[in-house]
Amino acid sequence: MANCGDFIKSQFPLMDEELKKYVEDILDNSAGEFEDTEEVYEAVGEVLQGISEKSEEDVREICEQLLGMLQPEKTNNANGPRKILNQPIHMASMTTNVTETDDVKSIWLPTRDEALKVDAKKLEKAEAKLQQKQQKQKDSKLPIAAPVLQTATASQVTSKKDSKLEAKGTNRTQDIRIENFDIAYGDRVLLQGADLVLAFGRRYGLVGRNGLGKTTLLRMISSKQLKIPSHISILHVEQEVVGDETIALQSVLECDTVRENLLRREKEITAAINNGSTDTYLSTELSEVYAQLENIEADKAPARASIILSGLGFTPEMQSRATKTFSGGWRMRLALARALFSKPDLLLLDEPTNMLDIKAIIWLENYLQNWPTTLLVVSHDRNFLDTVPTDIMHLHTQRIDTYRGNYDQFHKTKTEKHKNQQREYEAQQQHRAHTQEFIDRFRYNANRASSVQSKIKMLEKLPELKPVEKEIDVVLRFPETEPLSPPILQLNEVGFYYSKDRVIFSNVNLGATLESRICIVGDNGAGKTTLLKIIMGILSPTNGIRSVHRGLKFGYFSQHHVDQLEMNVNSVELLQRSYPGKTIEEYRRQLGSFGVSGDLALQTIASLSGGQKSRVAFATMCMGNPNFLVLDEPTNHLDIETIEALGKAINKYTGGVILVSHDERLIRMVCKELWVCGGGSVASIEGGFDEYRKIVERELEAQNK
Structure with a gap:
């Protein structure tokens, strides 16, 4: 085996000693059993190929050389001509006069010493021990492959009529009909034998529990893995705009490729004429270009783009800034603005309200009510779903049911x-x-x-009727807390600025108790998250005093925490790493309190939906038994049922809660006090959310005038 070991090391110089020993053990234990090169390759070939860049052919050649070292007789057939027997030979009779020596050992010879026989039980025990050792080496010493990310696949049945029309190029229908299709994510079937019909000009809200495949369905449509008529243009707002030197307004205008091409051609023709060109055709073409620009109302495009950007929160100064100067959230807004400006035949929106503040959500609701083409939107915002869609599509039990009307009508x-x-x-x-x-x-x-x-x-x-499959109610449970004597939390004359000319807020005088249910609202960039960090002591105020009870223990939830979860472990392992020393039952019980139970708790974090990851983040936050929750946009990616459960859990919680959210229904469910960030201050307002909504609507009316 020494020769084999040296040969393996020479062929794979980067192989570590443990792995080399593992391969040697396999070859040593099976040396006499290999029939051919193929069996050697089956035993160690994949291991050798996995640690190098050698091709399969090269590794097979190495395996052939290893076989030659292990069993020289299988390759050294050139020692002499093969002999073909011309009659049967009785092997036992050949041993009649043969005695066993060191040089001659025959299976036909009787065993001389019974005491030298191997104990069968000991042999079995030794073999089991060897196998256990080999398995342990295999499990612990082989390089751990990175987790393979599962991918979604789709298949569908297409009618011959539609296929013929598509082939001829005569299909002009604006309606979209996807019949009898399946979607799977890895081994898990999301949709089976489902039908999807989108009538032109209608607005569809797609709803369903987290993890059932809503986002995957949108991706299958936008990537055209689910086939729709080729002449229908699709735009899926999923990725943020790439940051470069292009200014925000121009980035939106560039979506109208027809207008951009006409303007470019106008410049080329004008430059040619100014340079003295006498081609009469250029003048004619220029007139045609002007006519086309007038026909598409090209001169009104900048104003229309500016209105959309303004509605989504871009000030005139922001509209003239380069896209690279914006954060990811603002570049997502830019992507949404580009989609609204370009007006595709089918617009796909996945949780569009996640990136918006309440003012932008109200504007978007009003804007989409007059959307001229087909809209398919995934949303968890009940108020948005009551305002925008004309139809609701309910994804459940691997199929889609369509209901006329908004979410409230659908629910009834x-x-x-x-x-x-x-x-x-x-x-x-x-x-x-x-x-x-x-x-x-x-x-x-x-x-x-x-x-x-x-x-x-x-x-x-009799037709066999089945009982109604009720969806399991989502229940979230926050930990019990011990009462604390007031005062609990107080901000006195607090101010914060990053620089003298960039004051976030000043003279803030607010307080909270363990009974508080405070919701903070305001435009993006008004300082809501900054205020939360000052409350928790993550940031220090630049002036003023923050006073907190010494027994106050914060639990902080933000979408960044969801994004920063370790993706290659499961939920139980994540809690073990964050809070070591507890039993598996305790970790599972904690996850179960937030709806992460059964096999779901053993799936890798990467394979969970956004809402399921949020529940894991909730479970992690509460493992430390906080008595004051600070929740920054907790509803992003949660389904409607889980948001309802979150509202109920907050109301039952015995500690204090400060919440930053744009979900109107959740705010109305839990809010007892409303703090408004904006204009360099933070103030508590009377009248709650109704009063704040009136203020926002008045601002939008003034903005549109």
Whole structure:
């Protein structure tokens, strides 16, 4: 084996000693059992190929040389001509006069010393120990491959009629019909035999629990893995605009490629004419370009782009800044502005309110109510879903059901539908039981034989109804807290600025108790997150005093925490790393408090949906038993049912809560006090959210004048 070891090391110089020993053990233990090169490759080939850049052909050649070292007789057939026997030979008779020596050992010779026989039990034990050792080496010493990210796949049935129209290029329909399609994510089936019909000009809200495949469905449509008519333009707002020197307003205008090409051609023709060109055709073409620019109202485009940017929160100064100067959140807004400006035949929006403050959400709601083409939007914001969609699509149990009307109408219709289905199912069950009782009673009565037979046939023909599959209610539970004597938290004359000419706020005088349910609202950039960090002591105020009870223990949740979770471990392992020393049952119980139970708790974080990751972040935050929760945009990526559960959990919580959110329904559920950030100050306002919404709507009206 020494030769094999040296040979392996020469071929794979970067192989570590443990792995080399592992390969040597495999070869040593099976040296006499290999029939050919293929068996050597099956034993160690994949391991050798995995630690180098050698091709499969090269590794097979190395395996052939290893076989030659292990079993020279299999390759050294050139020692002499092969002999072909011309008659059978009785091998046992050949050993009649043969005695066993060091040089001659025969399987036909009787065993001389019974004491030298191997103990079968000891042999079995030794083999088991060797296998265990080999498995341990294999598990612990082989390089750990990076987790393979699963990918989504889609398949669908297309009609021959549509295929023919598409092939001829005569398909002009604006409606989208995707029938009998499946979507899987890795091994998990998300949709099976589903149908999706999008009528031109209607606005669809796509709803469903976290992790069922809403985002994946949008990606399958935008990537055209689900086939739709090729002439229909699609825009999926998913990735932020790339930051470069292009100013924000121009970045939006560039979406209109027809206008951009006409303007470029106008410049080229004008330059040619100014340089003395006498080509009369240029003058004619220039007139045509002017006519086309007038026809598409090119002169109004900058104003239209500016209105959209302004509605999404871009001030005139921001609109003239280069895109590279904006943060990721603002570049996502730019991507949304570009989509709204370009007006594709099908606009796909995935949680568009996540990146917006309340003022921008109200503007977007109003803007989309007049959207001229087809819209498909995934959202968890109930107020948005009550305002924008004309239809709701409900994704559940691997299919999609469509309901006319907004979310409120959908919820009422679905609830009534489920009640009717359950009543029908229960009525049929009673009928079946009554009929079966008759059959069982008179089965052996000759006089009732015909009646029994007809009842049996009737039961066989009855359609089999199934009970309504109720979605499991989401329950979130925050930990119990011990009371603290006031004062708990106080800000006196607090101010904060990054520089003298960039004051975030000043003269803030506010306080909170363990009974507080405070919601902070305001435009993006007004200082909401900065205020939270001052409250928790992460940032120090530049002036004023922050006073907190010595027993106050904050639990902080932000979307950044969700994004920064370790992606290659499961939820239980994540809690183990954050809070070591507890039992597996305690970690699982904590995750179960936030709806992460069963196999879900053992999936890698990377494979979870955004909402499921948020629940894991909640569980991690609460593992330290905080008595004051600071929640910065906690609803991003949560489904509607989980947001409802979050509101109920906050109301039951015995500690204090400060919440930054743009979700109107959650604010109305939990808010007892409203703090408004803006204009360099933070103030508590009377009248709650209703009063704040009136203020915002007045600002938007003034902005549009």
